Amino acid sequence: MENRLGAGQRSRVLVTGGSxxxxxxxxxxxxxxxxxxxxxxxxxxxxxxxRFVDGDLRDPAVAAQAVSPGTEVIVHLAAVxxxxxxxxxxxxxxxxxxxxxxxxxxxxxxxxxxxxxxxxTNAVVGDVGAAVITEQQPLRPLTPYGATKAAADxxxxxxxxxxxxxxxxxxxxxxxxxxxxxxxxxxxYAAHTCYERALDACRRIGDSSGEAAAQDGMGRAxxxxxxxxxxxxxxxxxAALNRELGDTWSLATALDHLAAVHYESGDLRAAQEHWLxxxxxxxxxxxxxxxxxxxxxxxxxxxxxxxxRARTPDG
Numbered sequence: 001m002e003n004r005l006g007a008g009q010r011s012r013v014l015v016t017g018g019s020x021x022x023x024x025x026x027x028x029x030x031x032x033x034x035x036x037x038x039x040x041x042x043x044x045x046x047x048x049x050x051r052f053v054d055g056d057l058r059d060p061a062v063a064a065q066a067v068s069p070g071t072e073v074i075v076h077l078a079a080v081x082x083x084x085x086x087x088x089x090x091x092x093x094x095x096x097x098x099x100x101x102x103x104x105x106x107x108x109x110x111x112x113x114x115x116x117x118x119x120x121t122n123a124v125v126g127d128v129g130a131a132v133i134t135e136q137q138p139l140r141p142l143t144p145y146g147a148t149k150a151a152a153d154x155x156x157x158x159x160x161x162x163x164x165x166x167x168x169x170x171x172x173x174x175x176x177x178x179x180x181x182x183x184x185x186x187x188x189y190a191a192h193t194c195y196e197r198a199l200d201a202c203r204r205i206g207d208s209s210g211e212a213a214a215q216d217g218m219g220r221a222x223x224x225x226x227x228x229x230x231x232x233x234x235x236x237x238x239a240a241l242n243r244e245l246g247d248t249w250s251l252a253t254a255l256d257h258l259a260a261v262h263y264e265s266g267d268l269r270a271a272q273e274h275w276l277x278x279x280x281x282x283x284x285x286x287x288x289x290x291x292x293x294x295x296x297x298x299x300x301x302x303x304x305x306x307x308x309r310a311r312t313p314d315g
Contacts (some may be wrong), residue, residue: 002181012036016057016104017078018044018050022119040066041078043138056094057100067107069243072114074103074108079149086145092249094186095150102182124150147159163230172201179217183224192221203295209250212241213240223261252281256297275300282298 005178013030017023018039027047030037038051042060045052057078067074079097080086082301086093101118108116123146125137138156141147155178179194195217202210220236235258257272279297 007009011073012038012068013073013075014038014040014066014068015075016040017076017220019045020077022079026077036070038066038071057104058095060103063103063107067104067113067133069111071108071111071113073117074104074113075117075119075120076104079119080145081121083143083145086143086148086314090144091155091186094151098151098155099187099190099279101152105155111172117267118152118285120153121146121149124153131194151181154178161269167208168201169206171206172198172207172214175201176210176213179221181218183221188221188224192218192225195221208241210247212247212250212254213244215241216250216257219254219261220257223257228265232258232265235242235261248281248284252278252293255281256293259297259300271300276283280284 010078011034013028013035014041015023015027015037018027018037019041023041024046027037027039027045027050031047032048035046037049038046038050038053039045040053040057041055042056042057046056052067053062055065057066078100080093091303105116107113122133123143124139125133126140126142126146128137139150140303141150159300175194175198179191179198182188182194183191185235195214199211199214199218202208202214215234216238219231219238222228222234223231235254239251239254242254255274255278259271259278262268263271263276275297279294282294282297291292
C-alpha cells in the first residue's frame with residue numbers, strides 16, 4: 001500500500017464511506033502504510049488518527065470540505081447499495097451515486113487530485129450467467145442501483161479522458177459520452193453543460209457535424225428541463241446544418257426531436273410536417289434502429305388526435 005501511494009511519502013488520502021465494512025479495513029491499511037487519511041462519512045470512524053468530515057456528500061459544502069487542498073488520492077466508497085431502496089427511490093439513488101460522484105470528480109479535477117479510485121459493482125453488467133466478469137463486459141444493468149453505478153463508472157472514464165487527452169477532438173468525444181450519461185440518468189442541466197462544452201470544442205476544430213450533434217443534444221436537454229421554445233430553435237439549427245452537410249441520419253434524428261417538441265407544445269401541424277419528413281428519411285436505412293424509429297413515428301402520425309389537430313385551420 002505504501003509503495004502504491006507514493007514510495008514512502010506520506011500521501012494524503014480521502015476515503016468516502018470510510019466507516020463502512022470495507023472502508024474501515026481500507027483506512028487501517030492506509031494508516032499502516034503511513035498515509036494521512038481523511039474519512040468522509042455520516043458515522044464517526046473507529047480508527048484513531050484520521051481527519052473526520054461528518055456529513056452527506058450530496059451537500060456541496062461537505063464535499064468541498066472533504067476534498068481539502070493537497071489531497072492526492074480519493075477512494076470513493078460511499079454509495080446507496082440497496083437494490084430495493086434504488087427501486088423505491090431512484091431519484092435519491094441517482095443523487096447519491098451519480099451526482100455525488102460527478103461532484104467529487106470535478107473537485108478532484110479542479111484541485112489537482114492525482115488519483116480517483118471508484119468502487120464499482122457487478123450490478124453494472126447485469127445477469128451474465130456463469131460467465132467470468134471482466135472490465136470488457138458490456139454495461140447492461142437491470143436495476144436503478146446498477147444503472148447509477150454504471151453511470152458513475154462512465155463519468156469517471158469520460159473525465160479521465162478529458163484530463164489525459166486535452167485535444168479538442170478527444171475532449172468533444174468525451175463530453176458527448178458524459179452528456180449522454182447525464183441525460184439518461186435524469187440530469188438534463190448537467191447534460192446541457194456538457195453539450196455546450198462539446199459545441200465549443202467542435203467549433204475550435206471546425207467540426208460542423210459535431211456542432212450539429214451538440215446543438216441537437218442541447219435541445220434535448222432543454223426539452224427535458226421544459227424550455228421548449230429554446231429547444232425548438234436548437235433542433236432547427238441542427239436540422240439545417242445536417243441538411244447542408246448531407247447527413248441524412250442526423251437530419252432525420254433532429255427532425256424527430258423537433259417534432260416531439262412541437263407536439264408537446266401543441267403545434268401539431270408542425271409536428272406532423274417534421275415527423276413525415278423524418279419517417280421518410282429513416283425509411284432509407286436498412287437497419288433495426290431505423291425501422292423502430294420509422295414505426296414509432298408512423299404510430300404517432302396515425303394518432304387521430306394528431307391528424308385532427310393538424311388538419312384544423314386554427315390548430
